[in-house]
Amino acid sequence: MSESDITLKSGRADWLGGELPYAIPSKKLGMWLFIVSDSITFGAVLVCYAYLRLASPNWPTPFRLSSIVNGAIMTFVLLSSSVTMVAAVEAAKHGRIAASVRWLSATMLGGVVFDILHIREWLGLIHEGLRLYQNPWGSSLFGAAFFTLTGLHMTHVTVGVIYLAIVAIGFRRGKFTADDVEISGLYWHFVDLVWMFIFPLVYLLSARIR
Amino acid sequence: MSATTTHAGSPAGMSWFLKVWVILLALTALEVFLAYEELPLHVMLILLMGISMIKAAMIIAYFMHLRYERTNLSWTLIPAMVFVLVMMSFFFPDSIRVERLGQFLH
Numbered sequence: 001m002s003e004s005d006i007t008l009k010s011g012r013a014d015w016l017g018g019e020l021p022y023a024i025p026s027k028k029l030g031m032w033l034f035i036v037s038d039s040i041t042f043g044a045v046l047v048c049y050a051y052l053r054l055a056s057p058n059w060p061t062p063f064r065l066s067s068i069v070n071g072a073i074m075t076f077v078l079l080s081s082s083v084t085m086v087a088a089v090e091a092a093k094h095g096r097i098a099a100s101v102r103w104l105s106a107t108m109l110g111g112v113v114f115d116i117l118h119i120r121e122w123l124g125l126i127h128e129g130l131r132l133y134q135n136p137w138g139s140s141l142f143g144a145a146f147f148t149l150t151g152l153h154m155t156h157v158t159v160g161v162i163y164l165a166i167v168a169i170g171f172r173r174g175k176f177t178a179d180d181v182e183i184s185g186l187y188w189h190f191v192d193l194v195w196m197f198i199f200p201l202v203y204l205l206s207a208r209i210r
Numbered sequence: 211m212s213a214t215t216t217h218a219g220s221p222a223g224m225s226w227f228l229k230v231w232v233i234l235l236a237l238t239a240l241e242v243f244l245a246y247e248e249l250p251l252h253v254m255l256i257l258l259m260g261i262s263m264i265k266a267a268m269i270i271a272y273f274m275h276l277r278y279e280r281t282n283l284s285w286t287l288i289p290a291m292v293f294v295l296v297m298m299s300f301f302f303p304d305s306i307r308v309e310r311l312g313q314f315l316h
Contacts, residue, residue, distance in 0.1 A: 022280055043291075050305075
């Protein structure tokens with residue numbers, strides 16, 4: 001079967017029934033299935049956070065303007081790293097390996113900057129007295145919920161940086177293909193996507209207005 | 211059989227992705243602006259979640275390229291995920307009950 005047979009086109013001519021129902025590499029389908037299950041994991045933690053907030057009459061709103069600005073910068077960094085990731089995939093698809101590796105490095109840099117900003121934010125809150133089971137502002141459940149949710153996300157960013165480094169090295173050495181770069185991109189964009197929910201639900205809804 | 215099929219049918223080049231990026235940044239700015247408007251919590255929640263879902267949909271459709279994959283991939287992935295997330299939300303009335311219960315205990 002040639003490549004053109006399974007190329008995406010509108011219409012029914014390309015339909016191959018049960019043989020190639022998705023017309024994507026199996027690794028890519030694997031990544032998509034992982035992303036669906038991982039989004040359910042994040043969904044569970046977010047639902048847990050929202051549940052605790054609703055059930056606690058004194059949920060704290062500890063995020064000062066500096067935290068919100070910091071979070072907005074983190075959002076900017078992560079969204080921009082998604083664009084560099086797209087650029088890496090485009091370069092890889094066109095066989096420009098060096099350019100692709102450069103864009104991947106830029107994406108990793110974005111991830112590292114995100115992590116640094118996030119850890120700085122954490123340290124600031126810890127300095128103000130936020131702990132897993134207590135804080136000076138209100139419900140003692142806030143710390144556990146906050147650190148679990150943002151910690152899980154930060155772990156994903158860190159793992160993503162390591163994953164992209166492995167893919168970049170393998171791609172430069174010819175061990176990995178452009179498809180592998182694209183699949184690592186799926187993971188990276190997913191991490192970006194999750195932050196699009198954490199930032200408003202955790203930070204913006206708990207901004208200290210006065 | 212070659213496995214490289216996925217870039218067929220994608221829009222032309224980086225300029226499109228940059229447009230998506232600008233829209234996502236603008237929506238983020240709108241969210242930050244809304245955070246400092248003193249709206250009722252449920253209105254704020256609906257607005258922020260609505261904007262976030264638009265942003266997520268754009269990331270999935272363009273950056274993650276799902277719009278240019280076969281439709282049956284989307285049909286396999288998205289409804290199952292949405293269904294599970296909706297099922298989890300059935301717990302929420304219970305959390306409000308816990309708060310109301312607190313009032314009677316005092």
